[in-house]
Amino acid sequence: xxxxxxxxxxxxxxxxxxxxxxxxxxxxxxxxxxxxxxxxxxxxxxxxxxxxxxxxxxxxxxxxxxxxxxxxxxxxxxxxxxxxxxxxxxxxxxxxxxxxxxxxxxxxxxxxxxxxxxxxxxxxxxxxxx
Amino acid sequence: xxxxxxxxxxxxxxxxxxxxxxxxxxxxxxxxxxxxxxxxxxxxxxxxxxxxxxxxxxxxxxxxxxxxxxxxxxxxxxxxxxxxxxxxxxxxxxxxxxxxxxxxxxxxxxxxxxxxxxxxxxxxxx
Numbered sequence: 001x002x003x004x005x006x007x008x009x010x011x012x013x014x015x016x017x018x019x020x021x022x023x024x025x026x027x028x029x030x031x032x033x034x035x036x037x038x039x040x041x042x043x044x045x046x047x048x049x050x051x052x053x054x055x056x057x058x059x060x061x062x063x064x065x066x067x068x069x070x071x072x073x074x075x076x077x078x079x080x081x082x083x084x085x086x087x088x089x090x091x092x093x094x095x096x097x098x099x100x101x102x103x104x105x106x107x108x109x110x111x112x113x114x115x116x117x118x119x120x121x122x123x124x125x126x127x128x129x130x
Numbered sequence: 131x132x133x134x135x136x137x138x139x140x141x142x143x144x145x146x147x148x149x150x151x152x153x154x155x156x157x158x159x160x161x162x163x164x165x166x167x168x169x170x171x172x173x174x175x176x177x178x179x180x181x182x183x184x185x186x187x188x189x190x191x192x193x194x195x196x197x198x199x200x201x202x203x204x205x206x207x208x209x210x211x212x213x214x215x216x217x218x219x220x221x222x223x224x225x226x227x228x229x230x231x232x233x234x235x236x237x238x239x240x241x242x243x244x245x246x247x248x249x250x251x252x253x254x255x256x
Contacts (some may be wrong), residue, residue: 004181005190006211046177048216050134051251052230057222057247059135059229067230069249080136080211080250083181092198098190099198115189118200120182121215 002087003043003094005101006117008078014053023107030104038086038097045085053079085121094118132176132218133225135232136248141184154238162234169217169228173218176216184210216252224247 017024038044056079057069073079084101088094098116106112139147150200169175187210188200204210215232219225229247237243 004179004211023163025213035153037157048134055251057226057249059226059233059249060244060246061230061234061242065230065234067233069226076207078209080134089250091174094192095188095198095200099192099196102190102192102198103196109190113191115191118188118190119184119187122182 001089001091002085003091004100004119005010005084005086006119007081007083007096007101008117009081009112009114011050011053011075011077011079014079019107023105023109026105026109031101034097034100034104035084036089041084043088043093043097045087047082047084048081061102091118091120092108131220132252133222133224134215134250134252135215135217135225136250137167137212137214137232137245138248139245140209141204142206144184144210144212146166150238154236156239157236157240158164158243162232165228165231165235166215169215174217174219174224174228176218178215179188180213181211222249222251 018026035047038047053073056073057071058073059067059069062068084097086094086097088097095118097115098118100118102114103111104114166175166178184204187204188202189204190200193199215228217225217228219228226249229249231236233245233247234242235245
């Protein structure tokens with residue numbers, strides 16, 4: 001069964017974090033190791049990081065069919081920072097991987113304990129969509 | 131450059147979708163299917179995925195000992211990801227144009243949903 005693990009921690013207008021380089025490197029090193037482990041166990045389907053929210057745009061179709069773009073978001077909006085898609089045997093395994101990602105080190109090497117949203121994905125795109 | 135087009139909605143919005151008539155759902159899906167086909171033909175299609183119902187969502191944090199703590203309670207206002215498209219396009223404007231097409235997909239009575247689509251660039255893999 002496939003699950004998506006989402007890091008939704010960033011806020012509107014946020015750019016590159018102001019952590020010391022050493023802390024950023026430790027954080028990225030942790031994520032690389034996690035991805036390597038999941039690749040080796042055959043559970044990793046995809047992992048992507050998104051650019052910072054200060055580049056996000058909200059797009060709607062105008063009545064003439066042309067896109068209307070807007071870069072203004074409510075303060076409370078959660079932005080996706082990145083995600084993993086994993087193919088695991090049980091929901092509990094997906095939660096265990098999420099807990100591992102949650103404990104990624106932040107400033108000073110302390111675990112961030114950020115919440116990770118875990119959702120089942122449809123096992124394949126619905127056939128009528130392909 | 132790779133972009134992800136995110137379609138999100140509240141639980142109430144998802145419940146609303148489940149009240150659409152079969153005909154309206156089929157028309158909506160046919161338009162999305164046409165967009166996917168065009169993107170595949172233009173070489174811009176990377177991936178698309180629909181997510182299961184938000185009622186199955188869990189929020190997970192790790193305890194000190196690494197044991198996961200799960201919680202299924204979210205504020206009413208929370209926007210859940212419903213699905214996404216990943217496209218590989220030459221310009222941001224092209225990503226916005228594709229998002230505009232998705233936003234114009236028909237809803238009940240073939241009226242465009244005009245759903246807002248969040249467009250974000252990938253930090254990884256250029």
